Amino acid sequence: MVNLSVTDNSEKTRLLNPWMIVLVALIVAALLALSYKSEEVFLPADDEKPDAVAIGYTELLLQAHPDDDRLRVRLIDQLIQFGDLKRAREYLSQFQERVLAVAPFYAAVLDILGAQANPEGIDEAERLRLVEQLRALDRATLDNAMLERQARHALHLDAPDVAVLAYLELAERDPKRRQDWLDKAARWSLAMDDQGRAAQLYLQLADAEQDPAKRTEYLHKAFSSLLAADKGEQAAELLAAHLDELGSDQESLDWLADGVLAAQGNRRYDLAELFIQRWRGLRENDSRAIAADFRLSLASGAIERAWQLGPELLGVNPGDRQLLAELARLGEWTGHPQQALEYWIELLKGGEEPTLREHAWRLALQLFDFDSAVGALAALEAQRQMSDEEVDALVYSHETRGTPEDAEAWLRGYVRHYPGHRYAWQRLQMLLENTQQLQEETPHWAAMAQRFPLSLEERIRWAETHWNLFELQQAWDVLTAVDADSVVDPEYWSLRASLAWDLERDEETRLAYERLQALDVPLARDDEDRLISLYWDRDPRRALTILTESWQRTRNPLRLVIALQLAEVLHDWKALKALLEDAESAPNGTGSPQYWIARAALAAHEERLEEAEQFYREALTRFPEENLVRERMLWFHIDHGQREALAPLLQQWRARAYKDSRLWLPFATGHLLLNRTEEALAWFRLYIKSNPADRLVQAAYADALDAAGYQDRALRLRRQLLAGLDRERLLATPEGFAAYLRLLTVSQGPLLAQREARRAWNGEPAMLEVWFEHFLEQLDAGNRSALKDDWLAWARARGLKVNDYEQVQQALRTDNRVALERMLARGNLDPAHQVEVLARLGHGGEALGTGLSALGDEQSASVREQLLHQTTGLLERTPQGLQLGWRKQDYGDLDFKGPSLEVARHLGDDWYADLKLGQGRYDSDNLDSSVMGSEHNAQLLLRRELSDGALDLTLDSSWRDDEDRHGFGLERIWRLSSRDELGLALDWHRETEETGLLRALGMRDSISVRGQHGFSARDQLAWSLAHNRYSSRQGDDLGSGEAVSLEWGHALFFDDPSWLLRSGVDYQHNRVESRVPDELLAANGGAFVPFDDAPGAIVSGNELLQDRYGQVYFGSTWRRGFPGALNRTRPQFTWMVDTLVGWQWTEREFNYGINVGLGMELLGDDELAFTAGYQSAPRGGEGDAGGSLGVTYSTRFGR
Secondary structure, three states, X not given: OOOOHHHOOOOOOOOOOHHXXXXXXXXXXXHHHHOOOOHHHHOOOOOOOOOHHHHHHXXXXXXXXXXXXXXXXXXXXXXXXXXXXXXXXHHHHOOOHXXXXXXXXXXXXXXXXXHHHOOOOOOHHHHHHHHHHHHOOOHHHOOHHHHHHHHHHHHHOOOHHHHHHHHHHHHHHOHHHHHHHHHHHHHHHHHOOOHHHHHHHHHHHXXXXXXXXXXXXXXXXXXXXXXXXXXXXXXXXXXXXXXHHOOOOHHXXXXXXXXXXXXXXXXXXXXXXXXXXXXXXXXXXXXXXXXHHHHHHHHHOOHHHHHHHHHHHHHHOOOOHHHHHXXXXXXXXXXOHHHHHHHHHHHHHOOOOHHHHHHHHHHHHHOOOHHHHHHHHHHHHHOOOOOHHHHHHHHHHHHHOOOHHHHHHHHHHHHHHOOOOHHHHHHHHHHHHHOOOHHHHHHHHHHHHHHOOOOHHHXXXXXXXXXXXXXXXXXXXXXXXXXXXXXXXXXXXXXXXXXXXXXXXXXXXXXXXXXXXXOOOOOOHHHHHHHHHHHHHHOHHHHHHHHHHHHHHHOOHHHHHHHHHHHHHOOOHHHHHHHHHHHHHOOOOOOOHHHHHHHHHHHHHOOOHHHHHHHHHHHHHHOOOOHHHHHHHHHHHHHOOOHHHHHHHHHHOHHHHHHOHHHHHHHHHHHHHOOOXXXXXXXXXXXXXXXXXXXXXXXXXXXXXXXXXXXXXXXHHHHHHHHHHOHHHHOOOHHHHHHHHHHHHHHHOHXXXXXXXXHHOOOOHHHHHHXXXXXXXXXXXXXXXXXXXXXXXXXXXXXXXXXXXXXXXXXXXXXXXXXXXXXXXXXXXXXXXXXXXXXXOOOHHHHXXXXXXXXXXXXXXXXXXXXXXXXXXXXXXXXXXXXXXXXEEEOOOOEEEEEEEEEEEEEOOOEEEEEEEEEEEEEOOOEOHHHHOOEEEEEEEEEEEEOOEEEEEEEEEEEOOOOOEEEEEEEEEEEXXXXXXXXXEEEEEEOOOOOHHHHHHEEEEEEEEEEEEEOOOOEEEEEEEEEEEEEEOOOOEEEEEEEEEEEEEEEEEOOOOEEEEEEEEEEEEEEXXXXXXXXXXXXXXXXXXXXXXXOOOOOOHHHOOOOEEEEEEEEEEEEEXXXXXXXXXXXXXXXXXXXXXXXXXXXXXXXEEEEEEEEEEEOOOEEEEEEEEEEOOOOOOOOOOEEEEEEEEEEEOOO
């Protein structure tokens, strides 16, 4: 017991002291505080869906704390989540005024949930009400959860705008989730098509984003939103601001492509170009980048850059037809139509497109690319029948490119394939007509007529084709196959009249012309001439009417002249007076001598002699060279015995009378009237010598012999003439009647003879022939020789005899060689006619010999003068003689000088030879004379005179140390008429003088054609066309080209001196080789020292020959004879001054030149001549002047 504490009496010790107890109590209290759970411990968490137990516990808590509004809101939320909307609405209605701020939110939520619970769904009006209810909520009173629920419910009700505002509010309140809320707001802004807000939101997201990839994504979305908001320029600027952040991934490249389109669409081409540069910097050969660059260039107007990019883009996409089409159009816009055409044609190869093909061939025609046009059009034949325009374009292309034969072949095949295409038949006919295939054209017309009805115009053309083939009857049959009574086409009747005239159907001709007159169609001059000729014999007064009407309509002075003459012949003084009165009021009515002669004749008829003489003198003043006025004036004085007035005129016109045969008889009669018998005898003898069969003139001559004291001779002559002058036999013998009429003409004037012819004509052919001969004399007297051919045809058709003089003149006018040969063989031509006929038939040597032998005092003055002109002209064309000379020719950059020898003469009657020998050396900085040495030249011309021209053969050789040249030339000359000549020449290895260097180093092969056409005695046109090929003497090709020249000459004076003005144009286009052959260069042993002789330098072919040369010029040649010619044709001395000025448009410089010459007679017919010339800019002279200097001594062979 002792050990028990209870029994222990010692001081008791405590197990825990008080402080320890306090400490333990505090620890226990802290633990209790820390582990305390409130009444809400049994409430569900916010993210857990409440159940009935949780709701019941919340209700118990709310009963325990009825004023706790937060607990009440929580209960409403739980009921809403649990789906007990009715109880939730009851608790909501119990809110006090202090918590009404959240009541609208829950009211709206309950309304939405209730509407959603409706099995019939939410109609549009209910939806709109609920949306407005959500939109009316004050977002400032809502917490984040409510805002989120507002957004969710708004989205369910298709009101993204409300949701976006809620998300934006959440983004402001919740910095941690700001990016998430802004992303949602942006996405739903896009959904509601508020692209501008979405773009701004994405930009905010990008600014706050640290991740580069997501930042780029946000920027791209902002870019896309700006594009969708139609703010392309801002989108492009956004991309430009962040351009360096893009990489080479596909998404970045796609963004760049969109940026290019955006900038391009808003005309920010600077930004678009920047994007493309970045794009191509990231991926240079990206076809999309090239295409974008191409599109940008097109859009910005940089079409030249687009054109440069096009081939590159086409290389990436070779089969892109759209790109081909764009490039073709671009080529046309940028001035590359030929390449555009190639693209169009390439596009056609991939597939047929009618509009594209049409555009291609039209473009080809515009470019004159007729090969492409033919190719594009020809393919249509296999597809369908072509249109008229397409056929015409194809044929035109063939014709223009110089292949009409291909066009003909194609058309013939086409009409076989499509025989119903009428225009193709017409076009084939036109082609045959244009190519002068008249023999092929007429059967083609016949084939057309069998297949199609021909129009009147087509029949006219068909008939004209036959007419051109001289198939007159066939042409007539074609025309007369239509009902002529219903035809009112003037062209038809004009052609019918012409055919009838050629077929000598006078009645048909007259009817056709009368039909033309009935249609009020004015007749052409030739038609009027024909109608006048038809009426002239059978109804001359109607002919006078036609002439008068023609004069009144056309005011043609020739019509007035003929009308005046005919009125005078008909003695229709009333008509003559009316014509004269009408002529006075016309501007050109008084401009012919016949007007004044007619006035004088009318005055003489009315016995107003003083006035008649005044009219003659007025005519002589106006027309001092017209001897017709002198003749009529002389006869006037003779007829009226005016001796005082006649004497001075005979003295004054004596020199003229020797030159004009019309004055011989009035001179003889006038001198006889003045009792100047010796002079009268001389004039009579002159006349009788030319007209030995004129018995009446011989009778007058007998009177002159008697007056001169030669009675015996006069008696013998009169006895010979007595029988011929028997009056009773005159009317029975045409020859006697003709002699009598001529006697009346020369003795008493032409008017009396004409009256006698009209009075005595009894309608018999013989008398008609007499009248006709007299009428031809009247035509000659009136200078109307142009009408004689028609009248001669009229006479032959009636069996009338035409005298030899008229036959020769007509044969010469018409160049009828058969008739000329027949007359020459007959041998009754006077010397002048004989020389003219021989020359016309191509016997120049014989003509020259005949003319020279016939010259002498035994010929009349007129014949002697004509022979002199004829022989001089023949000698100038084919001289005979020998000539020694020395000549220096300066080509500007080159001189050639040396002696020469020429010998020429006729070899028989039809051959002519001309030999030229020469020697010289070249002097030029561009030539090595030591290599070339002296040049020896020989040229032999052999000419064979032919009936229709001549044939020339030329042998041309040149010898030199470096290389020899041997060539020839052949030329055929056709004399088409007395004034027209055509020549065709072929040359091989001939000397050429296009430039001085080319003459020294080269030679020429050519084919050429030339022509000369005389339009009058003063005017002549000369032309030439040539194709040339140039080569060096060693045979190396230097180039080729074409040359054309045209010159018009007009003679002011014909002789002593002659003065010729000329103007023309020369043009040559050459295809020159790019470099001079190495064999020619001095560095390689040749003779040519180029302008640039540096080692290794390429010498251009243009140094020897220009690729283009053109000059238009005007010149004047004033000369007496031709100094330096082989034969001197003028006595004592000859001289020449030749000047020329021209514009060389290819060189853009003026050129002028002058050549002078002087020849002096030495030792009989020999001549010493000096010539000199200067030219400011010779061709190929490299800007240096040129010229010539020469001296010759010539002697002729023969007379």
